[in-house]
Amino acid sequence: MNLSIPHSEKKEFIVISETVFCDVEKEEKTLDEYYSRLLLCVESMKNISSEVELIHVIYISKDKSKYIEKLQKLLDDEQSSNIKIVTYEHPTSGYKFKEDAHIDLLKNPNRSPRLRDELFKKANIDASNYREIIRIAIDDDDIWLSRHIEKIVELSKNLSTQEDDCIYGIALMDTYIAYISESNQSILIEDVLLNRAICGNKFYYSKSWNEIKKWSPWSFPDKITPSVRENFKKKNVTLIRYQSDSPTFVYIRRGKNLSSQNKTWCTDEIRNRQNITSLNELISKNKTQPRDNFKISEYTPSTELKLERDNKKIFLTSNLNEVYSKGAKFSFYLYKDNKVIEKTPYQSHANVTFEVEIKDGVYQAACFILDDKKNKIRESTNKVKISQE
Structure with missing residues (x-):
């Protein structure tokens, strides 16, 4: 299914977000688990500001017809016109990555260069009639809290004096990390400042559709070091790290051995810890919080x-x-x-x-x-x- 954005009601902002669902995964038990997580991810995209157009594109390979049908029925029943499904096929000869390639390339090859751009073309998006555009991605098992879209739009507006063809790459370093036990009976929430930019909490912003459509959110670097910033600047992209008073993005870690998924290695500061019984408890609390104050989060190098x-x-x-x-x-x-x-x-x-x-x-x-x-x-x-x- 292709996606064309209606031009009848011109709005100031459009946010285009993207998710690849389980890319090359074939195990049905795993797909069932991730489908339930995807539904929570989709649920987290509701209650956004009426001043902003949000289009969320979910890419699903055609071999997952069961999940395509289930998701499309759900979207039709709920009349969720801002969430669209785009299907694609895996190459019959497979992907050409070596077995010792990075795990992200093996698990999610369609988020790699060239392939991710081909997916975006399949979405057939034309946002040229919007004054300001954001491109962002989120993994199929993470969630946004209700103020996240409003927050990244507000942050982008602070940069709205830019030249029309400029692109900003913005990373929010404050993140909720949710460690969920296998039994789902216990959820540890950490409010942290990371030294890595996480998918779902980093995005590109521009006034130029012709420029930003070239920049997939999966091309955003994890580390914004001085040398990386300089390299992107040569391509007319200004990378900025910000932090705010409280996170609106939840990076979820699950599994039998949560200690192996601990993120202390990329954590600069743990600001708060709490135990909750469900993610809905965090979502409800977040709705009542005041607007954020933003400040530049400077890169503090550590040797590796x-x-x-x-x-x-x-x-x-x-x-x-x-x-x-x-x-x-x-x-x-x-x-x-x-x-x-x-x-x-x-x-x-x-x-x-x-x-x-x-x-x-x-x-x-x-x-x-x-x-x-x-x-x-x-x-x-x-x-x-x-x-x-």
């Missing part, structure tokens, strides 16, 4: 170094080029059982490959950093235990 082995090579990857200024130099030492076995001279690139004879033992690397002020700093990687048995 990782050591990995592949056959006869040991790789060290890091974000040190993002953390330190362009004039910094890096020298790397590789240790086996606490003894230096390889080292490099100072260089400007903060990743390195060691080609060494790999034997059993515990490996670790250190980086010695000489910054532009001639300060000397040491950073160390994780330890990797290698046993060839």
